[in-house]
Amino acid sequence: MSLVWVALTGHLNYTNFLFGFALGFFILWILTRFGSSEDKQYFYRVPKILLFILFFFYDMIKANIDVTREILRPKFKMSPGIVAFEHRLKTDFEITMLVNVIALTPGTMVLKISDDRKYIFIHSLYLKDKEKFIERLRNGLESKLIEIIR
Template sequence: MKVWRAVWLILYFLMQVVLSNIRVIREVLSPRFRMRPGILAVPLDAKSDLEIALFANMITLTPGTLSLLVSRDRKFLFVHNMYAEDPSAAKAELKEQFERRVLEVTR
């Protein structure tokens, strides 16, 4: 079962990379400046080094987001997001898009 979840995670991640590339390209080529960048403190449900590393790297490899720092107590991942108009929604989206799926594969 975990093999299928891992395959789905990879496919989902690749789809998100493509969609994020399209969104960033559209933003760069658009004459209007619609982004509202910000730094988010995303609470972590991931506990192990592997879970945190996978989550952080998936965020960094997705255009428009960049993992900056894991807090010393490992409870928060600080992320720069190009589209942080609503910080709560942006955090929830990251947790739903990547962290939940990473945890399904690793636990």
């Protein structure tokens, strides 16, 4: 509906696109108010996606600042390490999405996915406490990604 709005107005810019999205969201909300719960799933998923994007950008900016500080310091204070992360994901798509999000965050890199696909091996530049790292990953990125996808 955003693209239809942009085409009707003839002005392609972010403000017009976002207004078209909000207008389409509102129209769909009115049309599905009395529909089934399956019809309303869109209205629960879109805010979760937006919150995930904000959470990921916050995490990425924080990681960029940490890596930049490390580069500018005369002495390194990083503590690199490798973690075997046992995930709760079910499909290859979910695993791929998590691996991509981890790889996009500076300071972390996915080394390997185990043959049985139960573990993801992650290298981190700042691994002071493995349990805390795993807990943050499980309760942060993984749980938010599961909310969006499932």
